[in-house]
Amino acid sequence: MPALQTNGLTKRFGDVVAVDDLDLTVESGEVFGFLGPNGAGKSTTINLLLDFIRPTEGSVEVLGIDAQADPEAIRRRVGVLPEGYGFDDPLLGREYLEWAIGTKGADDDPDELLSLVGLEDDADRLAGDYSKGMQQRLAFAIALAGDPDLLILDEPSTGLDPNGIRRMREVVRDRAADGTTVFFSSHILSEVEAVCDRVGVMNRGELVAVDSIDGLRDSAGGHATVELECATPPTGLGVESLSGVERATVEDRTLVVRCSEPSAKVDVVTHVAERAAVEDILSETVPLETLFNELTGGGRDGGEAATADEATDDPAEALQ
Ligand SMILES: Nc1ncnc2c1ncn2[C@@H]1O[C@H](COP(=O)(O)OP(=O)(O)OP(=O)(O)O)[C@@H](O)[C@H]1O
Numbered sequence: 001m002p003a004l005q006t007n008g009l010t011k012r013f014g015d016v017v018a019v020d021d022l023d024l025t026v027e028s029g030e031v032f033g034f035l036g037p038n039g040a041g042k043s044t045t046i047n048l049l050l051d052f053i054r055p056t057e058g059s060v061e062v063l064g065i066d067a068q069a070d071p072e073a074i075r076r077r078v079g080v081l082p083e084g085y086g087f088d089d090p091l092l093g094r095e096y097l098e099w100a101i102g103t104k105g106a107d108d109d110p111d112e113l114l115s116l117v118g119l120e121d122d123a124d125r126l127a128g129d130y131s132k133g134m135q136q137r138l139a140f141a142i143a144l145a146g147d148p149d150l151l152i153l154d155e156p157s158t159g160l161d162p163n164g165i166r167r168m169r170e171v172v173r174d175r176a177a178d179g180t181t182v183f184f185s186s187h188i189l190s191e192v193e194a195v196c197d198r199v200g201v202m203n204r205g206e207l208v209a210v211d212s213i214d215g216l217r218d219s220a221g222g223h224a225t226v227e228l229e230c231a232t233p234p235t236g237l238g239v240e241s242l243s244g245v246e247r248a249t250v251e252d253r254t255l256v257v258r259c260s261e262p263s264a265k266v267d268v269v270t271h272v273a274e275r276a277a278v279e280d281i282l283s284e285t286v287p288l289e290t291l292f293n294e295l296t297g298g299g300r301d302g303g304e305a306a307t308a309d310e311a312t313d314d315p316a317e318a319l320q
């Protein structure tokens with residue numbers, strides 16, 4: 001039984017088609033990344049999964065349960081980290097967590113969960129006074145309460161520092177290793193690559209690709225480039241005749257070889273090393289930003305892919 005399944009799921013807000021005929025299946029135990037540019041329909045899809053909003057058309061099953069028929073049963077078994085959790089009640093961090101554990105009918109130790117997210121020293125402070133990143137950590141701990149069968153995380157690393165991001169990834173991997181399905185939305189490609197088995201890419205409400213990151217790279221052309229800096233200009237080495245090589249050019253003492261598939265790079269290096277003194281090697285596959293850009297047509301910004309640093313206004317993300 002899949003952990004998540006949508007059939008012809010559509011949500012319109014007036015003239016805006018936020019989610020358009022979405023057929024998506026996430027298998028049990030998968031870590032699934034849900035990608036897409038701003039306004040692609042990710043949060044709307046998550047809200048539909050949890051029956052926070054109702055579809056215009058189509059259906060949703062979560063853990064085999066119809067989302068509209070029994071949303072309470074789903075929420076008991078799902079841990080959710082929503083976008084922009086607000087801690088408006090005058091409760092301590094530990095009290096928020098005790099409340100979350102209570103609503104799940106679970107018996108977790110709140111202090112254990114707090115220390116899992118690095119808040120053990122701040123348990124007795126008002127959650128409303130926490131910094132943005134600390135609130136995100138607390139929201140993550142709340143999602144983990146009751147050891148849910150499915151974790152739905154909407155932009156989980158928002159506001160986290162690099163240590164917090166690493167910790168979050170470790171927890172996601174540990175939970176997945178214990179059989180939890182993880183579905184998380186993100187536009188941070190390195191994060192998705194680091195933890196996801198498969199990704200789905202949304203654009204303008206439509207699912208434009210579902211695959212592993214490697215699979216996406218392959219379908220985007222799978223190009224790879226290898227540059228070999230040699231002691232003397234590496235001319236006449238016959239690299240062009242190797243299988244999988246598209247083009248080889250020499251710039252001063254550097255041979256730049258474009259391959260139609262990444263696996264050809266090893267043959268290129270071996271071939272050149274047997275014929276010339278190689279001093280340095282630089283290897284590149286298709287950057288994730290390029291892939292994302294190709295699949296989404298540049299999102300609402302069009303044109304060239306943003307660089308990793310441009311793609312975020314969060315310094316913690318830029319440090320990744
Ligand atoms: N309640 C609403 N009323 C009207 N339009 C909405 C509503 N919720 C979402 N939309 C529209 O639906 C589209 C998809 O929005 P959604 O929030 O799902 O995108 P997203 O992929 O989560 O984007 P982001 O990465 O910016 O969070 C957008 O055009 C948005 O303006």
